Amino acid sequence: NAMISLKHINKVYRTSEIETTALRAIDIDVKTGEFVAIMGPSGCGKSTLLNVIGMLDQPSSGEYWFDGKNISGWREAQVSGLRKAAIGFVFQSFNLISELTVFENVELALLYHADIAASERKRRVKEVLKRMGIAHRAQHMPQQLSGGQQQRVAIARAVLAEPKLILADEPTGNLDSANGEEVMQLLTELNQDGTTIVMVTHSDAHAQYAHRIVALLDGGVVSENIKRSL
Ligand code: ADP
Numbered sequence: 767n768a769m770i771s772l773k774h775i776n777k778v779y780r781t782s783e784i785e786t787t788a789l790r791a792i793d794i795d796v797k798t799g800e801f802v803a804i805m806g807p808s809g810c811g812k813s814t815l816l817n818v819i820g821m822l823d824q825p826s827s828g829e830y831w832f833d834g835k836n837i838s839g840w841r842e843a844q845v846s847g848l849r850k851a852a853i854g855f856v857f858q859s860f861n862l863i864s865e866l867t868v869f870e871n872v873e874l875a876l877l878y879h880a881d882i883a884a885s886e887r888k889r890r891v892k893e894v895l896k897r898m899g900i901a902h903r904a905q906h907m908p909q910q911l912s913g914g915q916q917q918r919v920a921i922a923r924a925v926l927a928e929p930k931l932i933l934a935d936e937p938t939g940n941l942d943s944a945n946g947e948e949v950m951q952l953l954t955e956l957n958q959d960g961t962t963i964v965m966v967t968h969s970d971a972h973a974q975y976a977h978r979i980v981a982l983l984d985g986g987v988v989s990e991n992i993k994r995s996l
């Protein structure tokens with residue numbers, strides 16, 4: 767029951783004279799309910815891999831199977847529908863909109879779901895802010911919050927539409943160790959509730975929260991280290 771199955775994925779960036787192979791012959795499966803950490807030095811292809819998994823970037827060759835469907839040949843309109851329904855994104859730099867309150871930042875994630883009424887939308891925002899322990903900050907602006915709180919807002923936004931997959935690109939990269947641990951705790955709870963997680967990290971300590979650590983080097987998988995069973 768693989769949610770994600772990457773089969774011999776290659777990604778080559780071509781810019782006039784320069785050709786960079788960012789991913790080479792990647793074969794990775796991620797099971798439904800699994801928590802996978804991706805590690806490796808700067809430039810090894812972690813962000814490219816996450817962008818491919820997140821359907822933001824097309825591989826140059828290979829197949830991408832998601833929930834039993836080969837999405838490799840799909841058009842952008844189809845892909846973006848699946849992406850919006852299935853995937854929540856969390857970034858290193860939180861990516862909150864500084865002109866909007868915490869509440870409004872989270873609410874944005876459902877604004878384009880026309881089938882959800884405004885009252886239901888607001889109820890769900892309140893609920894998720896409470897779950898993330900930041901309900902008392904709903905009317906604050908992002909800059910008034912600590913980094914850890916901002917990341918919890920970003921996670922609230924990512925999970926509001928109840929995605930089956932969360933992709934996190936160095937979610938603790940800008941946090942001190944206490945806030946980093948808190949964010950890892952939150953991600954672990956979401957995973958225990960059934961959300962599949964793929965996380966890029968530079969932190970050995972934070973990678974330990976995952977079921978499995980995939981190490982990349984020069985665009986290829988060099989090791990897969992199982993930490994605990996699913
Ligand atoms: P992003 O996809 O968020 O741009 P990058 O891999 O480019 O991620 O790196 C994001 C940040 O992490 C940068 O500030 C970079 O300097 C830092 N960084 C990259 N590689 C390492 C590493 N091996 N150890 C520690 N910090 C790193």
Ligand code: ADP
Nearest residue numbers: 779786787788807808809810811812813814815
């Ligand atoms: P990481 O996230 O591990 O730091 P990246 O996936 O960002 O690695 O980059 C992998 C390789 O692909 C690097 O050599 C990088 O310079 C190159 N690369 C990434 N994005 C682009 C792009 N848009 N155009 C050209 N080269 C790119």
